[in-house]
Amino acid sequence: MTIRGCSGVVTETEAYQPDDPASHSFPGPTKRNAAMFGPAGHAYVYRSYGIHWCLNVTCGHGHGVLLCAGEPLEGLALMASRRGTSAPRLIETGPGRLAQALGVTDADYGRPFSAPDFFIDEGPPAKILTGPRIGITKAADWPRRYGLKGSRHLSRRFPSSV
DNA sequence: ATATCGATGCTCT
C-alpha cells in the first residue's frame, strides 16, 4: 500500500457486499455509495460519525473492502504528525485512524488505485485470521473480518487467535 | 484491564 509517499502493509480488512444488511451498498445505488457500484479497484471514501474518514477499495457491483488497519512503514513522521501521536501502534489501527494517517479524505473519492503514488499491491503469502466484524449494528457476526496473523497492528485481537 | 459516553455531519426516510 502506497499513498502519496506514505507506505505500509495492510494488516486488517472487512468485506461488504450488496446483500449484507450492514453494507452501505445494501439499499442499492445512492449518491454516497456510487463508487461501490462503479469499477473495481477504486477508492470509496465516506465520513463516519461526522468526524472520521474511512477508506475502502471497490470490488465492483456493490462490493467493497474496508481498510481497517495497517502497519506504517515509509512516511512515518508525516503520518504521526497527521495523527497527533508518535506511538506506531496507534497510527493506523482502525479505519478512521488509517485514513487520517494516510491523509485520505473525500477528495480521493472514486480515485483509482493505479497511480505510482496511489496504489495497493499484493504482498507475500501470509496467514490470515477470520472473525466477526467490529463496530457495526447489523450482521456483525458475519465472518468477514480478515487480519494478518501475528501482526501487532490490528484494531483488536481476533477471537482465539493462536 | 474493560465499559460507557459524547462529539459531529451527512445520508436517507
Place this chain on the structure above:
DNA sequence: GAGCATCGATATT
C-alpha cells in the same frame, strides 16, 4: 429526524 462500517477521554473493576 433518526441512525451510523469511529475515536478518544473519562469512569469503574
